[in-house]
Amino acid sequence: MTPLDKVEGRAIPFGLKNVDTDVIIPAHWLKTTTREGMGRGAFESLRADPDNLFDSADFKGAPILIAGDNFGCGSSREHAAWALGDLGIRVVIAPSYSDIFSGNAVKNGILPVVLPQSAIDRLMEVATTDPVFVDLEHQTVTTQYQDRFSFEIDPFRKMCLLEGLDEISLTEKSDAAIGAYEAKLDADRPWMRPAA
Template identity: 45%
Template structure:
């Protein structure tokens, strides 16, 4: 996984709640067997509408998505995270993320930042007022910062559990970390009851 320390880029406001992973990447894209090439499928149905925010010239090249509450609900498809990354997003900010989506994002180095809804609203207004405003998502300092002329400077601290943060900052591979503890797995396996199910043909 690529490490995430701090990122500064322009942001795009997505004023919708309950954006499910079927909207982020529709099912027919899931037939691909790679982790790349999903960028054209990102929000595919909504992008057919010229007025959709991602189609607006001013938000071209934005790398931070400022989304409504309950982002990433529904299907567990990690393709949703890959699609956001393939398109160029480095971070997503929302007041609430669905659990599986959040887990998937942090395993791929897409930083999902939880801020209070009120702060998300302010940030959306700020980047709507000035689409050229730069937003910094700083994982080292656990802070989001944004500034635009005519708006008071926005500074918001966020929380992320220390272990997840460390893995992101270092870009660590979970499997290698777990395999350092292989002896614990072997011990656990040796003590499992014999009645536990096995999948071998009977």
């Protein structure tokens, strides 16, 4: 996973709420056995409009996406995070996310920044003409004007993003603890193993 610290550039002033993962990547793009090339299907129904934001001269390849409440709701498909990553997006800024999407984003080196709607409204305005600056180490979103918005992030997620960590390798260090749990489970509740 590519480490992420500072991201600056144009931010797509998308702003819609309840954007579901079927909109981010429709199901027919899921018929693949690899993670690559999903960007072509990203926001397909919206990009059918030739005047869409994503393909406009200003925002094509922009590293930041600004959205409304409950971004990434619906299907658990990680393909949504792969599609955003393939479009070049490293940061999403929204008031809230679906729990599954925000987890998938972090595992793919995409930072889901949570800011209140008032901050989103201001950033939407700035983003139409100017770049946005995101600093994960200091947990801030700033603009070239006086704007400075601080955001919260779980320390574990922050570390994973900053260091580009592979979570499985990390968990494998707990191998003995997992083994001990399994042994205790077999002793206390042996019926938990599937009977057949």
